[in-house]
Amino acid sequence: MINFKKQIAISIAEAIKLNNNQNQELKLNKQQIENYIEIPKDETNGDYAFPCFRLAKELKKAPQAIANEIRENIKIEEQIIEKVEVVGGYLNFYINNQLLIKETIKEIQEKEYYGASKIGEGKNIVLDYSSPNIAKDFHIGHLRTTVIGAALYNIYKYLGYHTIGINHLGDYGTQFAKLIEGYKRWGKEYNLEEKPIEELTKIYVRINDAIKEDESILEACRENFRLLESGDKYCKELWEKFRDLSMKEFQKIYDLLGVKFDAVIGESFYSDKVANIEKLLEEAGVLEDSEGAKIVDLSDKGLGVCIIRKANGSSIYAARDLAAIKYRAETYDFDKCLYVVAYEQALHFKQIFEVAKYLQIPEKCVKGLEHVQYGMVRLSSGKMSTRGGNVVKIEDLLKESIQRVEKIIEEKNPNIENKKEEAKKIGIGAVIFNNLANTIIKDQIFDWDNVLNFQGETGPYIQYTYVRTQSVLEKAGKIPNAEQINTELLTDKLSSSVLKLIYNFNDILVQVTEKNDPSILSRYLIDLAKSFSVFYNENKIICEDENVQAARLYLTFAVGKVLKLGAKLLGIEMPNKM
């Protein structure tokens, strides 16, 4: 498929060269120019726009003057670009519509994985997501990292990157020593097999209460931790039991969501690797003693103090994360290591990324560390709490979503086949989409009426639009061949808006990886579904004129295909009927 953006970037680069003394090498290369090219929100501003203020500094000229100069000198093939206009400091490019349509429909037919590419080939991307804490609730924040992480994973992979998805389980720390102590005392009273996390939480609360009454119990807990660290059989077995039972609970959620990991490597894995981290920091001359603790002082960088080992000798979250960076750099030679973790942990990541400079790992790894921050999900009302408190059990939430959809189906369309399966796809899809509906850094509100609104900007709306495309195609009985389509019949405003969006699919996926925000794809799918709905309401697809019908059917097919591929990348399956 012709890459219009690239073509434009090349033409701009050449025009700039002509304007400015041929010999002077421009610092800005074609790739950067291409990165600056935008797709205007408003179609009247063309298909692509180049903001010239990006060049103002280097060329020491006003943006509008630069735009005019480029406009004068630019050489473009008229078969590709119909016109170029200067508006303020922008150059707006208008692509030959028919060419764009031809290219798009051909590509849609040829490529099973339309929009996929190989730009990531040879690059390793580690994604750290989900990462709940064992013996504790998998909360709504963990749901969000799971969904965002899985979507990023899929999209990077689709663009040819080698992706490694890691669940960095919180399976280590002094709380387990307390749990062990509680279990030793009252284990028999609790039925861990049935509701492990609930029961473990009860033990945890009880032992903490006991400690409040009698501080000496804390000493027993510390002893347990020492035993655990030195590999004591009983403590280790107990800890493994807690871990396995918790993981089994989490697995139910992962199965419902359809989320997988390449590796589940918990924090405990790094406990014996922390000593080496301390050694490296010592050698680098940055490890300091502070009231018995070991720290790296980052206050000159405005990042406070990063504690590496506590005064009582136990290892700590940050140190285990540093060991994980070292391990991942050595094991995966990553180009990027993305941490999908709530914004509350921003300081933690700033600190460890700073300290990572001393771990003797390749420069590219240090540079590739990135905290992908997301906002909280807030529940719109207290109604959702399942246990009196403000905690929602995620498994219950997902199941409730499915049940609510079952009810809607029962009311609206009780005769569809495989009701249960379809309800699952819709119920789960709705929750996933809600987590990705807006820029991920923003807090998101969870409200059932909104999440399951088939007409709102929701997962079900995208699925509903998809189902519509499929029933039209079913009615027609066949999908026409791309070669037989008269593209002139698709140059009207509504059709070409739809097809332009389809052309941009790959660009959208690239944007997701540039910003590490899958909501760019969610918004796109909403735009595509809306744009198709307008087309659908204004045009009869199955109609008298055979050629018109074929062209419109093809467009319908293309929309269905992109909606399905795009949703799948977000982790959402399409129902056949709804």
Ligand code: ARG
């Ligand atoms: N277990 C942590 C939590 O629930 C998140 C871990 C994130 N990943 C990491 N490498 N620190 O808050």
